[in-house]
Amino acid sequence: MTSLLETMAPYEMTGSWAVWPPSESYDRTSDISFPVGDLDGVLHARSIILGLNPGESSVERTPWQNFHTAPRHNDHFLAEAFRDTPHWGAYMTDLLTEVNSKSNTLDLSDKTIHRDVVVLVEQFQALGSADPLVIVIGKKTAKAFKEHEPVLAAALGLASVRWVAVPHYSAANGALHGNSPDKYRRLVLEALQDTDCLL
Template structure:
């Protein structure tokens, strides 16, 4: 049987999975690299975590590295948020393909988003995600996602997509999460609970 890593290999430079090296908790000093090894039974398509776009990285990208970079990107917040939850092992990707750490300069015109939603649809179909919960990170990603949700629903042969918005984990959103991964975890878990997820 083909593993999900093999199935999704064509997206390994832009996507990843909500799995990090084992830890009781995650902070700036934690190892947040992608834990290559036996992930059969861990990776799944029950939920998909969706960011806006890949951020720029000061290191050369390696397979499945997106969402597993340095503390400068606060990726350890995601590890802490999804630690010991049903969403550990979920597929992680972005709505847009543009690599850019400055969200206010992203190309958000309808043509670009429509093109990138087609890429997202391809990922969901390859993943075999029948009716996943989409966990959308941040208000900008949520706004763009809501405008194109019907395209994704139609491609998955669904009436609507199950989704929930969680706050963004970036340092720029510190006023919300206080730059504290434990507080960010509480915010994410509360959003999931309030949505019945």
């Protein structure tokens, strides 16, 4: 039987999974690299975590590295937020394909997003999840996703896509999460509290 890791290998340079090396909690000093090892039974497609776009990396990208990079990207916030939740092991990807760390310069035109939704549909279909819960990270992602959700739903044969928005984990959103992984976790769990029964 083919593993999800093998199935999704065509997207390994942009996609990833909500799994990090084991830790009781995650902070700036934690190892947040993508764990190498047996992940059968851990990875799943019941929920899909969606960012806006891949940020620029100061190091050469390796497979499944997205969402598992240096502390300056605050990726340890994600590890802490999803630790010991039903979403640990979920597939992670971005709405847009443009690699850009400056979200205010992104091409958010309907044409671009519509084009990239096609790529997103391909990933959803490859995952084989009939009706996943999509966890959308940040207000910009949520706005763009909401506008294009009908396109995604139609392509997946659904009346609508189940989705929920959570705050962004970036340092730029520090006024909300106080640059605290623990506080960010609480905000995310609060946003997700009514969704776990839907998995």
